[in-house]
Amino acid sequence: MDKQTGLKLYHEMVLIRRTEEKAAELYQQGKIGGFLHLYIGQEAVSTGLISARLPQDRVITAYRDHGVAINCGLPAKEILAEMLGKVTGVSRGKGGSMHLADVSKNFWGGHAIVGAHLPLAAGLALGDLYQKQDGVTICMFGDGATNIGYFHEALNLSKVWNLPVLWVCENNQYGMGTAVDRASAVSQIRQKAEGYGMTNSRVDGMNLVAVREAAQKILSEIRNGSGPQLLEITTYRYRGHSMGDPERYRKPEEIHLWQEQDPIGIFRRHLLDNGLAVEAELNAEDDAVEEEIREAVIFAESSPEPQAEELFRDIYVEA
Ligand SMILES: Cc1ncc(C[n+]2csc(CCOP(=O)(O)OP(=O)(O)O)c2C)c(N)n1
Ligand SMILES: [Mg+2]
Numbered sequence: 001m002d003k004q005t006g007l008k009l010y011h012e013m014v015l016i017r018r019t020e021e022k023a024a025e026l027y028q029q030g031k032i033g034g035f036l037h038l039y040i041g042q043e044a045v046s047t048g049l050i051s052a053r054l055p056q057d058r059v060i061t062a063y064r065d066h067g068v069a070i071n072c073g074l075p076a077k078e079i080l081a082e083m084l085g086k087v088t089g090v091s092r093g094k095g096g097s098m099h100l101a102d103v104s105k106n107f108w109g110g111h112a113i114v115g116a117h118l119p120l121a122a123g124l125a126l127g128d129l130y131q132k133q134d135g136v137t138i139c140m141f142g143d144g145a146t147n148i149g150y151f152h153e154a155l156n157l158s159k160v161w162n163l164p165v166l167w168v169c170e171n172n173q174y175g176m177g178t179a180v181d182r183a184s185a186v187s188q189i190r191q192k193a194e195g196y197g198m199t200n201s202r203v204d205g206m207n208l209v210a211v212r213e214a215a216q217k218i219l220s221e222i223r224n225g226s227g228p229q230l231l232e233i234t235t236y237r238y239r240g241h242s243m244g245d246p247e248r249y250r251k252p253e254e255i256h257l258w259q260e261q262d263p264i265g266i267f268r269r270h271l272l273d274n275g276l277a278v279e280a281e282l283n284a285e286d287d288a289v290e291e292e293i294r295e296a297v298i299f300a301e302s303s304p305e306p307q308a309e310e311l312f313r314d315i316y317v318e319a
Helices: 003-028 043-051 066-071 074-085 117-131 149-160 190-198 208-223 250-257 263-273 279-301 307-311
Strands: 058-060 135-144 165-171 200-203 231-235
Touching: 003 043, 003 066, 003 074, 003 208, 003 279, 043 066, 043 165, 043 208, 043 263, 058 074, 058 117, 066 074, 066 208, 074 149, 074 279, 117 135, 117 149, 117 165, 117 190, 149 165, 165 208, 190 200, 190 231, 200 208, 208 231, 208 263, 263 279
Parallel strands: 058 135, 135 165, 165 231, 200 231
Antiparallel strands: none
16 A cells, blocks of 8 residues: 555545544534434445445445445535535435435445345446446445345345345444344354355454455456455444444443454554554644534535425436
């Protein structure tokens, strides 16, 4: 990794964290309605993964989508505006936190129904295969989603049709309040790919470099015709499932243990130890993120709400 890439990826991880810390504040002030699922703790997963994609590679994910959106190049100010239901938001204020998307950046969204976007990913990849495009569809989902029928249908057909899909399970140890070993028959999610004869692997999601290297290797294999693969990325969410989670299912000591492996801290150390950055440069990135967030909040708060006519835009059938 060169210096410029290192600083860019560090910036992205800090931007995700600060955007979400600010979103949590705005939520508590009653300015954001509905659900809000924070990605804090999981930043190295999407940052490492998406740093390995080529522009033709599609990305699709579930509702924990703010970080993925930032890594795909959606501006933080438009993401915050979307959460506040403003017309300047990435989905014109009509989607909210769980439905960020921008097809021009090959980001096919945020999806709220657990597992439902996996068949969509298979469809995107089938389209690319049919049109002889060399893009790979990167489909991210949680550990909980792998207990759902959609997961098994989509994995099976992707293998039958040899679709160019990278199935990425973000194993953050819980589906809402349920620990993985209480809901899944196998403890390593990657084992589930074996039932479909699919190549699978597992990587430490607190380590951006490890995620990026694994993703680079697998994406190039899929591009060269390996067929679909499943990558399990182990990680941890530091915050509750969504805002307002009383968190009775885990102990503070467990959270503290994982916080000692903070992905931002680990990557910061990596940049310093490998001479890719000095403290002052990293602090300058932190300051730049602060300024970006400050401006993003002003932009989001001062933007107008959608007009009633917006109800008739972005619909399948003309009224
Ligand atoms: C089909 C369906 N069932 C239940 C829910 C309610 N629900 C929302 S998130 C969630 C847990 C999913 O956990 P996981 O896939 O591990 O993702 P994580 O929240 O950990 O990122 C559940 C059960 C839903 N949205 N859709
Ligand atoms: Mg989970």
